[in-house]
Amino acid sequence: MKGIMIQGTASDVGKSYIVTAICRVLSNMGLNVAPFKSQNMSNNSYVTINSLEMGRAQGAQAEAARVIPNVYMNPILLKPKMDTESEIILNGLVYKSLNGFKYTKEFTLTKGIEEVKKALKKHESFHEYIVIEGAGSPAEVNLNDREIVNMRIAEHADVDVVLVVDIDRGGSFASIVGTLELVFEHRHRIKGIIFNKFRGDINLLNDGLVWIEEYTGVKVLGVIPYLKDIHIETEDAQSEILFTKTKGNLDIGVIKMERISNNTDIEPFIYEDDVNIRVIDNIEKFNKPDAIIIPGTKSTIKDFLQLKEKGLDKKIIKYINQGGIVIGICGGYQILGKSIIDVNSVDNNEFDYTDALGIFDIKTEFYESKNVRQVTATELKTNNKLNGYEIHLGKTNYLTDNYFSILETGELDGSTYNHNQVIGTYLHGIFHNDKFRNDWLNNIRTKNNRGIKDIVNTTTKKEESFEKLAKVFEENIDMKFFLNLIK
Structure with missing residues (x-):
């Protein structure tokens, strides 16, 4: 060879x-x-x-x-x-x-x-x-x-x-x-x-x-x-470096999941000069972020129950009720729903049910089959084209029709609350979509009386x-x- x-x-x-x-x-x-x-x-x-x-x-x-x-x-x-x-x-x-x-x-x-x-x-x-x-x-x-x-x-x-x-x-x-x-x-x-x-x-x-x-x-x-x-994406170290990115004045908190998966979802923020990324792992570190990201996790129920033990569930709900901007990705999206059910012990072997944050009118139930695929979608509010990928167990049942996007297959994905103040989606790689990321950040910048910025092309940067x-x-x-x- x-x-x-x-x-x-x-x-x-x-x-x-x-x-x-x-x-x-x-x-x-x-x-x-x-x-x-x-x-x-x-x-x-x-x-x-x-x-x-x-x-x-x-x-x-x-x-x-x-x-x-x-x-x-x-x-x-x-x-x-x-x-x-x-x-x-x-x-x-x-x-x-x-x-x-x-x-x-x-x-x-x-x-x-x-x-x-x-x-x-x-x-x-x-x-x-x-x-x-x-x-x-x-x-x-x-x-x-x-x-x-x-x-x-x-x-x-x-x-x-x-x-x-x-x-x-x-x-x-x-x-x-x-x-x-x-x-x-x-x-x-x-x-x-x-x-x-x-x-x-x-x-x-x-x-x-x-x-x-x-x-x-x-x-x-x-x-x-x-x-x-x-x-450049490696295994886990690059995102660990990102969690120490403290130069920007736009404060984005990432809720710490002990079993975090695909933390590469936040890597595009490396290229945003005014963005500060920090980990929130307890209520003392919550402070007043400009936005919150709830990332994916390999064990949704266990990680959510750990958040509850720390009191972070109440902090997140209070933050949303006060107008805070939040996005949940994959397991983070499931956590923003009403309940999570795992009677077959697919997600974990200890708990078969938990009430979740209750922001979205959705219920998620885990099954043995795993959904893995690349997807193309259209954001319903803006018509933005989105590319990403899904890796998740479970099926989410929608109790209302406040969807985030529609896939090219015709399937619906995600949920929104209060005109996209809170977004939930199964799309990993959502922030690798330059226009979506720029629109999301400019919304935060405008809300905080900061000037909007032009799109950063992450493909060129890579x-x-x-x-x-x-x-x-x-x-x-x-x-x-x-x-x-x-x-």
């Missing part, structure tokens, strides 16, 4: 960004390239044109490679439901839910690795070059006998490995040496090292680079600087980020050596 594998000394060292950069670099060279990650764990998923789920990071990497995302790029997606149990998405469809012990004992080295190999073979038939991303660290000695995402995949694909280390954290040299010692017989696969997230004077690092090459015998391919203004990331990679990596590795 022609390609390369990017592994890391730890989680969150920047593997996803490096893969994204490589995909765009090779695509700019006119090569047919695509990303691959055998197993991903995240509640942020991407819905393909075939209504299948895959990791959102691989979706973004596919966009960087200028290819259509498909589930062969990420055959296994684990979506945590509880601390010890995850829903397994296999080749885009729900397979089953297992705890960690049963997953490793009953799935990984049987059904799991078989499906990964099939996906990789299928993937290879479509693309000339494959950029494979590992997970966590390849030096997890307690897991390596049953892992299906690091060295086992490198060996199967017969590709070289580049090791990425986060120098911003400190301890990077020890991390490299320790990782190389603990990959044992696979050490020969690692042909290069990339130091990522470097700040400061590179001259202060040079002696260390020479030392690590001499000590390990592995070439340092380059040093990537710390990048603050690259906004493309700029892809190109900047590729440029930084090419400028700081030994490209001749690197390109020889992938041939």
